[in-house]
Amino acid sequence: MNFNFNFKESIHKIKQDKIKYSIDKEKSRVFTDFYYNANETGGDKNKAMPKQHIYKQIVPKIKLNNYIMPLKINPPIIQPDKKAEYAKTHLTKIVNVYQPEYNNHIKASGFGDFIRGTYFIIQFCEKYQLEYDVQMNHPFRKYLKKYSDKPELESDLESDLQIKFFDKTNFHPDNPITTNNKNEIIDDFFTYLKEQTFEDKIANVYAISFPFDPIIDEQKNYIRTILEPTDEFNTYIQIALQNMSFTFKQYIVIHIRSGDNMLIYNNEVNDEYLKSILGEIYKIYRPQYNYLLLSDSVKLKRKIINAFPNMRASFNEITHSGEGVEIVEENIKNTLLDFYLMAYSGRIQSYSCYDHGTGFSRWCAETFNVPYACVTVKTHFF
Numbered sequence: 001m002n003f004n005f006n007f008k009e010s011i012h013k014i015k016q017d018k019i020k021y022s023i024d025k026e027k028s029r030v031f032t033d034f035y036y037n038a039n040e041t042g043g044d045k046n047k048a049m050p051k052q053h054i055y056k057q058i059v060p061k062i063k064l065n066n067y068i069m070p071l072k073i074n075p076p077i078i079q080p081d082k083k084a085e086y087a088k089t090h091l092t093k094i095v096n097v098y099q100p101e102y103n104n105h106i107k108a109s110g111f112g113d114f115i116r117g118t119y120f121i122i123q124f125c126e127k128y129q130l131e132y133d134v135q136m137n138h139p140f141r142k143y144l145k146k147y148s149d150k151p152e153l154e155s156d157l158e159s160d161l162q163i164k165f166f167d168k169t170n171f172h173p174d175n176p177i178t179t180n181n182k183n184e185i186i187d188d189f190f191t192y193l194k195e196q197t198f199e200d201k202i203a204n205v206y207a208i209s210f211p212f213d214p215i216i217d218e219q220k221n222y223i224r225t226i227l228e229p230t231d232e233f234n235t236y237i238q239i240a241l242q243n244m245s246f247t248f249k250q251y252i253v254i255h256i257r258s259g260d261n262m263l264i265y266n267n268e269v270n271d272e273y274l275k276s277i278l279g280e281i282y283k284i285y286r287p288q289y290n291y292l293l294l295s296d297s298v299k300l301k302r303k304i305i306n307a308f309p310n311m312r313a314s315f316n317e318i319t320h321s322g323e324g325v326e327i328v329e330e331n332i333k334n335t336l337l338d339f340y341l342m343a344y345s346g347r348i349q350s351y352s353c354y355d356h357g358t359g360f361s362r363w364c365a366e367t368f369n370v371p372y373a374c375v376t377v378k379t380h381f382f
Contacts, residue, residue, distance in 0.1 A: 083190055087128040091193070092201040094130055096121045099137035102165040102206055109167075109208050111140070111339065112359025115223060115367065117166075119211040122219050124189060134226050135204070139332045143233040146226060166192045166207040169356075182212040215366060223367045229340060233333075237340045244292065244312045249346040251290040254281060254311070256304075256351045257358035258297045274300070276377050277351060278307055284349055292345065294338050294361075314338075343368040350374040 098114045101107055108114070118134055125132040141147035170185040189207070196203055211219075229237065241247070256277060277300070285291070285308065293313040295301045301313050314334075342348055342364045350373065352358040357374040365372035 083186070084128055086190065086194075087130060090198065090201060091128075091130055091203055093133060094121055094125055094203045094205055095133045095135050097135040097137060097163055097204050097206055098140075099163075099206075102163050104164075106165045106167075108138070108165075108206070110359055111335070112361070112363045113208040115227075115363040116210060116359055117206070117208040118223060118226070119215055119219060119363075120185075120207055120209040121205070122222065123211050123213050124186065127186075136226075139329065140336060142329075143229055143333065143336050144226070145228045145230045148230050163204050163206055164192070164196065166205060166209070168209055170209050170212070185209055185212060220367050220369070227339075227367070229336075233336070236333075237337060237344070240314070240337060240341065241344070244314075246290060246292065246312070248344050251292050251312075251345055253292050253294055253342050253345040253348045253361075254351075255342065255348055255358065255361040256293075256295040256297070256300060257353065257360065258295065258300055259353040273377070274303055278304065280351055280375055280377060281308065292341060294341065339364055343370065345370060347371045348373075351377045353378055 096114075096118045099108060122132055124130075136144060136147045166189060168185060168188050170181055189209070192205075193203060196205070258273070281304070287310060291308070291311045293301055293304060293308075293311045295304075298315055301315060305311055305313055314337075339360065342361055348361050348365050348370050350358055350361045352374055353376070355376060357376070362372065362374065364370070
């Protein structure tokens, strides 16, 4: 039996094994980074390369005790983007359709949700090089220049009722504009699309998801063209401003979203809730400024005006544009008037009973570049 034992060789072998293990571990990490970035950039090889390892063409090194060994990595071949391939093969355009009702008698959500979802559709289409459009099969169309001269056809509306509502909102409370689950919501939307029937590679959809990238000016400009009022309705807005002695951008809107219990069911104002709202307004109120009070509750507006008599307010009845609420033309007109009074203001201070805020004022402010802030105030219904 041979008892010869070379201590130096054994130590050297152990060190070499450790180096090999470290190299394999580093390779695995880099390849993971590479594939992740490749998916994020839709197969753009330059953008997909991990910055510290490939893009700058730095050769990483593994250091173990006194050993330094260069690590050479050959980037893997980028696989085709299956989502992009599907979009290119099956689609040319996606149309976001706003109407009172969808497939299986699902009711539309609010006007702010519609605007938010349209931003999502725009960004989705731009990412996958598709055309996009908006169809307004809602009573709002009467007051919008793009749609007012196009009569509604019952056959078209009946066909559009077959649209399935994509209701995933991907809301993230720490980042209400862009979300941190971009890939997840895109995957969910592709799954939704694959369940639809397309006509001439055009998908009619309804989505209310949040945009997954920062909104750029070109996207805002497109939404503004969709929402441009008719000449007649614009005159109506200007008369409303004159009657309140307001001029463009020279007033502050206080917008209060108290929830559907007040908007739809006209519930009474809870005293604890009123106290909370008044306390919040006192924090920001400055008597030298002009304020316009907007709310989904006429009852609440009357109580607040009693506390702040210098504020201006309209006491016209408004309505929810979705949720199956009965369509009353005058209420629809008043609701859209409130939207434009916010758009033409210098700033919007919003209070909402919902953790996600209020889409009606939030996406108006985003689209028309109005400075915006929102505070959550619970309604305390029992």
